[in-house]
Amino acid sequence: MGSNGTAPIPGTTLFDGVQAQKGYALNKMCYSFNDADNRATFRFDEVGYMLRYGLSPEQIAAIRKRDVLALLALGGNVYYLAKFAGILGLDVQDLGAAQTGMSKQAFQDRLVAQNLQPASWGGHADARAAQWQESLAA
Amino acid sequence: MGSNGTAPIPGTTLFDGVQAQKGYALNKMCYSFNDADNRATFRFDEVGYMLRYGLSPEQIAAIRKRDVLALLALGGNVYYLAKFAGILGLDVQDLGAAQTGMSKQAFQDRLVAQNLQPASWGGHADARAAQWQESLAA
Amino acid sequence: MARIVGGLTTSHVPAIGGAIAKGRQQEPYWKPFFDGFVPVRAWLAEHKPDIAVVFYNDHGLNFFLDKMPTFAVGAAPQYRNADEGWGIPTLPPFRGHPQLSWHIINRLVEREFDITTCQEMLVDHAFTLPLKLFWPEGACPVATVPVCINTVQFPLPSAKRCMALGRAVGEAIASWDSDSKVVVIGSGGLSHQLDGERAGFINKPFDLKFMDSLVSEPDWVTRYSIHELVEQAGTQGVELLMWLAARAAVPGPVRRVHGNYHIPISNTAAGMLALEPVA
Amino acid sequence: MARIVGGLTTSHVPAIGGAIAKGRQQEPYWKPFFDGFVPVRAWLAEHKPDIAVVFYNDHGLNFFLDKMPTFAVGAAPQYRNADEGWGIPTLPPFRGHPQLSWHIINRLVEREFDITTCQEMLVDHAFTLPLKLFWPEGACPVATVPVCINTVQFPLPSAKRCMALGRAVGEAIASWDSDSKVVVIGSGGLSHQLDGERAGFINKPFDLKFMDSLVSEPDWVTRYSIHELVEQAGTQGVELLMWLAARAAVPGPVRRVHGNYHIPISNTAAGMLALEPVA
Ligand SMILES: [Fe+3]
Ligand SMILES: [Fe+3]
Numbered sequence: 001m002g003s004n005g006t007a008p009i010p011g012t013t014l015f016d017g018v019q020a021q022k023g024y025a026l027n028k029m030c031y032s033f034n035d036a037d038n039r040a041t042f043r044f045d046e047v048g049y050m051l052r053y054g055l056s057p058e059q060i061a062a063i064r065k066r067d068v069l070a071l072l073a074l075g076g077n078v079y080y081l082a083k084f085a086g087i088l089g090l091d092v093q094d095l096g097a098a099q100t101g102m103s104k105q106a107f108q109d110r111l112v113a114q115n116l117q118p119a120s121w122g123g124h125a126d127a128r129a130a131q132w133q134e135s136l137a138a
Numbered sequence: 139m140g141s142n143g144t145a146p147i148p149g150t151t152l153f154d155g156v157q158a159q160k161g162y163a164l165n166k167m168c169y170s171f172n173d174a175d176n177r178a179t180f181r182f183d184e185v186g187y188m189l190r191y192g193l194s195p196e197q198i199a200a201i202r203k204r205d206v207l208a209l210l211a212l213g214g215n216v217y218y219l220a221k222f223a224g225i226l227g228l229d230v231q232d233l234g235a236a237q238t239g240m241s242k243q244a245f246q247d248r249l250v251a252q253n254l255q256p257a258s259w260g261g262h263a264d265a266r267a268a269q270w271q272e273s274l275a276a
Numbered sequence: 277m278a279r280i281v282g283g284l285t286t287s288h289v290p291a292i293g294g295a296i297a298k299g300r301q302q303e304p305y306w307k308p309f310f311d312g313f314v315p316v317r318a319w320l321a322e323h324k325p326d327i328a329v330v331f332y333n334d335h336g337l338n339f340f341l342d343k344m345p346t347f348a349v350g351a352a353p354q355y356r357n358a359d360e361g362w363g364i365p366t367l368p369p370f371r372g373h374p375q376l377s378w379h380i381i382n383r384l385v386e387r388e389f390d391i392t393t394c395q396e397m398l399v400d401h402a403f404t405l406p407l408k409l410f411w412p413e414g415a416c417p418v419a420t421v422p423v424c425i426n427t428v429q430f431p432l433p434s435a436k437r438c439m440a441l442g443r444a445v446g447e448a449i450a451s452w453d454s455d456s457k458v459v460v461i462g463s464g465g466l467s468h469q470l471d472g473e474r475a476g477f478i479n480k481p482f483d484l485k486f487m488d489s490l491v492s493e494p495d496w497v498t499r500y501s502i503h504e505l506v507e508q509a510g511t512q513g514v515e516l517l518m519w520l521a522a523r524a525a526v527p528g529p530v531r532r533v534h535g536n537y538h539i540p541i542s543n544t545a546a547g548m549l550a551l552e553p554v555a
Numbered sequence: 556m557a558r559i560v561g562g563l564t565t566s567h568v569p570a571i572g573g574a575i576a577k578g579r580q581q582e583p584y585w586k587p588f589f590d591g592f593v594p595v596r597a598w599l600a601e602h603k604p605d606i607a608v609v610f611y612n613d614h615g616l617n618f619f620l621d622k623m624p625t626f627a628v629g630a631a632p633q634y635r636n637a638d639e640g641w642g643i644p645t646l647p648p649f650r651g652h653p654q655l656s657w658h659i660i661n662r663l664v665e666r667e668f669d670i671t672t673c674q675e676m677l678v679d680h681a682f683t684l685p686l687k688l689f690w691p692e693g694a695c696p697v698a699t700v701p702v703c704i705n706t707v708q709f710p711l712p713s714a715k716r717c718m719a720l721g722r723a724v725g726e727a728i729a730s731w732d733s734d735s736k737v738v739v740i741g742s743g744g745l746s747h748q749l750d751g752e753r754a755g756f757i758n759k760p761f762d763l764k765f766m767d768s769l770v771s772e773p774d775w776v777t778r779y780s781i782h783e784l785v786e787q788a789g790t791q792g793v794e795l796l797m798w799l800a801a802r803a804a805v806p807g808p809v810r811r812v813h814g815n816y817h818i819p820i821s822n823t824a825a826g827m828l829a830l831e832p833v834a
Contacts, residue, residue: 006782011753012790014782016709017351017378020620024395031619033640069752078750078790079615079707086641091570092822096754107755111819114757121764132756144503149474150511152503154430155630155657158341162674169340171361207473216471216511217336217428224362229291230543234475245476249540252478259485270477342676343622346669385710388719390625390669393708397621429672431664440667 015077023075026063029053030080039087068099153215161213164201167191168218177225206237278376278452281323282533282552283526284316285462285490285519286409288332288402289542293364296408309546312536313409316550319533320410323552325459327373328418329380329445329525330403331518332463333427335360337400345392346433347441349384350422351377355399367404373419376452380421383448389441397422402515406463418459425521427464427514435505436498438517442524450527462522464515466537467508468544477510478545484537486516487549490523491532512544519549529554557655557731560602561812561831562805563595564741564769564798565688567611567681568821572643575687588825591815592688595829598812599689602831604738606652607697608659608724608804609682610797611742612706614639616679624671625712626720628663629701630656634678646683652698655731659700662727668720676701681794685742697738704800706743706793714784715777717796721803729806741801743794745816746787747823756789757824763816765795766828769802770811791823798828808833 013019020027029050032038042049050060062070066088071081085095097107151157158165167188170176180187188198200208204226209219223233235245292309295301301310337360339345354369384391399422407416423445426432433441442460449458466483469475486509489496497505497520505514523530533550540546571588574580580589616639618624633648663670678701686695702724705711712720721739728737745762748754765788768775776784776799784793802809812829819825 009786011751013751014709020708021374031615034638072750083640092749096822099754100752111755115818117759119763121760147507149472151472152430158429159653169336172359210471221361230470234543237475238473249476253539255480257484259481341674343671343673345624345671382710388716392622392624392671394622395620431661437667
């Protein structure tokens with residue numbers, strides 16, 4: 001159940017109050033990466049920097065492992081985590097590949113293949129979201 | 139005319155967009171006085187501190203003269219100016235006396251005298267605001 | 277479902293903080309003010325709320341003009357008081373209640389209130405002093421949810437909008453799946469003006485009528501525009517919006533448990549009300 | 556009174572900034588995207604707006620979770636772009652228009668929008684890139700008013716509420732005593748999702764239907780809850796709220812001047828629309 005009582009969307013964690021509470025320290029650290037000096041300080045001593053921001057042991061481990069799915073589960077918000085990814089020199093397709101367990105090339109190919117979708121809208125109960133899940137399961 | 143096309147209230151400047159634009163630098167400086175180190179820095183070199191915050195020459199002069207009415211006219215907001223008054227060790231009755239041209243004792247006496255107002259409400263067009271103006275003019 | 281045991285409203289003059297710190301409650305200047313709280317403490321001892329939702333206005337501690345919200349709701353595990361620049365003593369942090377905060381936030385956005393959500397938030401004298409007045413002994417026994425209404429920079433939200441906010445907060449609390457008891461606090465006013473040649477303005481008949489209206493006719497004051505409220509109650513008297521929001525959060529008709537009104541404390545007509553729902 | 560000459564909507568993928576900086580507009584990957592803007596520039600050269608009101612969503616540059624507004628309106632003389640952490644080039648500051656900002660702010664609060672007012676505000680790629688796409692040469696020729704809508708933290712404002720905001724902004728502009736010409740910009744979307752196992756999700760039929768609806772039936776998308784919009788358009792596709800607000804700001808029925816849709820740019824279905832009021 002989502003925070004507003006609606007069915008969850010597979011493969012998706014909405015950044016709601018529950019996640020925002022879990023991830024506050026983690027996100028605050030990532031927000032600090034807007035500043036180049038902070039990025040350099042983090043690179044120099046990752047664990048020290050994380051401890052100063054009060055990250056949990058699980059969050060520290062997930063940052064060390066560059067485990068994006070774990071960071072999301074631990075309250076990370078994609079907009080702030082993107083700044084962490086920036087430090088690592090990863091783009092959003094690297095992240096997409098990492099999260100879906102695909103190679104970057106396969107992830108990119110799948111993006112291009114999205115263009116083959118029909119242009120016509122199937123009405124109120126559009127089947128696209130369900131189709132997507134099926135294609136993932138296949 | 140007030141910013142929303144209503145008649146002005148005598149002796150009163152509403153802190154609206156017009157004032158907020160004029161006073162941004164001044165108010166930002168006063169907001170910094172929440173911090174004790176900043177208060178000490180200001181005390182040590184008032185003009186240098188004001189120049190760093192980009193105050194206008196008129197605002198600098200009004201701060202130097204501790205001229206509260208001028209500071210309000212120049213876009214100062216009472217909530218932030220109160221922090222400047224705090225540096226000077228002035229309380230709100232000192233400020234009230236300074237703004238009304240009364241002695242502090244006279245200002246305090248007038249406050250106590252407010253208790254003599256009638257307790258009954260005169261209806262929609264209450265005369266209290268008008269009476270106050272007359273008492274000031276008298 | 278959670279239950280709102282009542283609404284408490286009070287002025288929050290900073291000097292109160294100094295008077296408490298220096299133990300002046302029984303001096304002639306302060307006694308008529310502090311004595312007003314004694315019956316309310318008895319009422320609180322009887323009803324024992326678990327949580328206080330506090331409508332207050334920030335005076336330039338947590339918010340500056342770079343990001344000035346109309347309505348802000350705290351969602352932090354604790355709220356720190358801090359130096360406001362004029363040396364009133366800083367109080368220890370207050371416990372938050374993130375679960376109730378998020379419940380209120382979710383309901384308010386659903387009801388089309390465009391709030392600012394604060395997972396970290398400094399709270400000033402307007403938040404801390406009422407808690408200290410209602411619970412003077414030791415650590416504050418209630419968890420808290422701060423709801424901040426802009427009175428710093430015009431345009432301010434109308435009385436009608438603040439009343440709607442209060443009502444929506446009350447309905448959110450009442451829909452919260454918990455057996456907690458919640459008290460709603462409104463902190464501000466009554467009539468006073470600190471700035472300009474009109475400094476020292478106080479309007480006793482207006483204040484008394486307003487206090488009365490919260491029991492007899494809660495939407496009475498919504499007939500006035502913000503401009504008219506400043507005219508009647510002074511530039512800072514407009515803080516009565518906090519009283520209105522707190523009253524509106526208490527469901528249905530209310531009964532006056534206790535009240536007090538005293539002129540002057542500092543430059544202010546100091547008022548206090550304790551209201552409870554008519555069972 | 557000021558006149559709204561039209562509404563422009565576009566995606567704002569950060570990689571666009573890099574492509575512009577490196578002059579890659581004619582490379583095969585980028586050409587189908589950048590070519591879409593050519594006819595719009597001709598339209599802009601003809602209509603010469605003086606001011607752009609930009610609906611966009613901040614991605615963690617100016618706002619953090621300590622103070623996260625639902626709706627924020629800029630009121631600064633200029634808006635600085637700044638380092639967002641992943642090295643896209645920083646653009647020079649954009650000119651503000653405080654007079655129009657305050658006019659909009661006053662009208663919005665009057666209409667019970669509980670906005671956050673920002674007299675100082677950093678603007679990120681979502682604000683800067685559309686301006687660079689529509690006016691690629693030299694300094695940006697229009698003054699700007701940023702209007703930021705929260706898409707970072709749930710609860711988000713509903714599509715219905717964003718549409719009402721857009722309409723109120725449009726009415727505020729139309730009531731502004733000025734002979735300025737104003738263009739409204741919506742920056743975001745279309746369907747994409749960056750996070751989770753569902754990363755890479757794109758919904759072409761939904762996007763095309765949505766683009767079409769903005770001309771034929773602007774409130775079509777308000778039938779969906781935010782949750783349903785995420786399901787249809789992805790966690791970041793919900794940025795389509797900016798398109799909706801921009802469309803709603805343009806009064807009455809509109810005509811499509813130009814449009815473009817291309818899959819993929821980065822992880823995104825990149826869309827663009829130029830709409831003008833039916834005279
Ligand atoms: Fe106050
Ligand atoms: Fe985006």
